[in-house]
Amino acid sequence: MRILVVEDDKDVAGFVVKGLKEAGHVVEHAANGRDGLFLAASEGFDAIVLDRMLPGGVDGLRLLETLRSQGNNTPVLFLSAMAQVDDRVRGLKAGGDDYMTKPFAFAELLARVEALTRRGKSEGPTTKLVVADLEMDLLSRGVKRDGQKIDLQPREFRLLEYLMRHAGQVVTRTMLLEGVWDYHFDPQTNVIDVHVSRLRQKVDKPFPTPLIHTVRNAGYMLRPEAP
C-alpha cells in the first residue's frame, strides 16, 4: 500500500515511516502542510497519516478540507496532540476517517491505518463473510463453522462480524471498543479481553484450529492459520 505521512516532528515521522515500511508499505513523507497537500493532491495514496499542527501555512485541517473539496477521498487518519473531544469532532467533521492522539502506540497506528485502507475499498454491500471454515450470513444472522451452527448473543455476533471484516488485520482493544460498542473511553477493567475470550469459547474451543489470535502488545487478529 502507498501511504503518505505528513508530520513535522522528525523523530515521530522517522519512527512512523520506518514502522510502516517494515510492515511492507510504500511510504512517502512530507514535513509541512504545503508539501503534504501537493503530494496528496498530485499522487495517488491508499491512506494518509496527517498531523494537525503543521508548519508552512497549511495545517492538517486546511489540508484535508482542500483535498476533500477537490473530490479526493483518500482515507485520512489524524495523528494529533490535540486530544480534546471537540478537536476530535472537528477532525472527523473536516473529513477525517479516524483520529488518534499522541502519544500513541505504533501497533495501534498500524492497525488503524490498515483498517482504514480496507474501509476505503467499498465492494458494495456484502451478505456473507467467510474466513477459512467460518461462515457468517449477515442477512439471517447465522454463524457456522465447519458446517456446525454456532449460537451467538447479539453483541458476540457484532464482535465476530468486526473481526471477520478485518480478517488478517490486527484489531486493537480500542478499535473494538469504538467499532463494536461505540465507546470512546478506555475502561480500566479488561472488559474487551473477557468478551473476546467468551467468543473464543464458542468459535474456537470446539474446533481443532484457532481462528482468533492474540497479538502481543497490540490486540487480536482473526486469520485462517498461524503464520
Next chain:
Amino acid sequence: MTDIGGVEASPARPAKGGRLSFLSPDRLFRSAGVRFGVIYAGLFGISALALAAFLWWSTAGLLERQTDAAIETDWQGLLERFDDGGMLGLIEAIRQRVDANVNDDAIYLLAGPDMRPIAGNIDQWPRRVTVDVESTELLIERAGVKGLAKVHKYDLVGGFHLLIGRDIEARSQLSHMLADAMLWAAGIAVALGSVGAWAVRGLFRVTIADVSATASAISAGDLTRRVQVTGQGDEFDMLAETINDMLDRISRLMDGVRQVSNAIAHDLRTPITRARARLEDAALHATSEADLRAAIDRAQADLDDIVAVFQALLRISEIEAGARRSAFASDDLAPLLRDLAELYDAAAEEKGLVLEQQVPAVLPVFGDRDMIQQAVANLLDNALKFSPPGGVVRLSASAGRDAVTVAVADGGPGIPQDSMARATERFYRGEQARNTPGSGLGLSLVQAVATLHGGVLRLEDNHPGLRAVLRLPSTEAKPAG
C-alpha cells in the same frame, strides 16, 4: 558620582499618576468623575439660564407689553375724537387727558407739518423722532425733570403728527434691578454648579473606590478580597454582586488549577521515577537482550500509565471548563446503562462477581451521552475492582420527577466516613485502594460530569461497601456553578 542612574532619572521622568499629571487638562477630562461633574454643572447652568429667561420675560417683558398696550389704547381713543371733532376735538381731548393724568406719566404732543408743537405736555418735538421712526425710547425733559420715556409717533391727515408716550423711568429701574439680580444669580449658579460638580465627582469616586481597591488588591495577588455590597439593592450593588460572582468563579478555577498542578507534581513523580529507575537499572545491570527488552517493555507500560493519567486529568479539566455543554441533548439513559451492564457483565463474571441490574424501560436525561457513559463506566470499574470474589455489584436506576438517579453499589471495603468528602478529590486514594492499580481520578471525573450537568454525586455506605449515587437532571436545567 556613583549614583548616575538615579540622578539622571529623577528630573527626566514626571511621576506617573502623581499631582503633576493629575492637573493636566487632558488627563482631567479623561476622568469619568470629572466628566460626570462637568455634565452636572452644564445641566445645572442650562436650567438656571432657562429659569432666568422665563423670569425676565414674565416681569420686565410684561411691563413693556403693558406700556405698548396703553399707548395703543390712547391712540385709538384720540383717533376717535379726531374723527368726531376734527383737529379741535383732538386738541381738546389731549388737554383733557393731560389734566386727568394724575401720575403724570403720560406724554402727548401734537405737532403740525412743520413739527411745531400745537398741544401736549412737552415743549418741543424730540429731535430723535424723525419721519421714519415709529416708536422709540428716549430721554424727555418735562418740567425740568429728565426721564426715560417710551414714545410712539402717529401720522394724521394734513401732515399733522401725534406723539403718545409713557414715562418708563420706574420700569427701567426695575429692569436694572432685575438684571443685577440675575447677574448675581448667575454667579451663584456657577458657584453652586462647581461645588455640585465637585461633589458628584467625589461621590462617583467614592462609589467606585471600593471596586477599584478590590480589583487592585486582586491583581496584587489577594484573591480573597471582595467588593462590598451596601445592601441598598441599587445598580452599584448589582455590579458588586456580578463582580463578586465572577471573582468566586475565578478563584474556584484557580484552586482547581493549583490542585491539579500540585497533584501532577506529587503524584506523577512516582510513576516517572519508577520508569526512569527501570531504564537506568536495565542500562547498568542488564546482562542479556531479553533482560533489556523486558525492562523496556515495563518502562513503556509505566509511560502508558502516565499518559493515561494525563489524559484523565485533561478530560476532567475539559469537562470542568464546561465547553461541551453545547453538545447536551435529550437522551434515553436506559439502553446506555443496559449496554454498559452488558459490557461489564462478562468481566464481573470472570472475577466471580454477580452484576445485577435494575434499569427501568425509559430514563430521560438531558446531557452529554459520552460523558455519562464514561462516568457510569468509571463507577462500574471501581465497583468491580474493589468487590471481593463472590460479591454482588448492583447497577440500578430510577426516574424521578425532574431527575434521574443512577446508583452503583458494591460489597467491597467502601470508604471510611471521614474520607467520603475527600474521595472525589483528584489523586485521592483510600487506604484500601493503595494496593490496587488506578490513578485516583475515577471519582473526580464522575464528580466533574455530575457538576457539569447540574447534578450531584453522592457516596454512601452500603453496609458493607460503597454506594455511589449519580443524580442527573432529566430536562434542561441550569447547571450550578
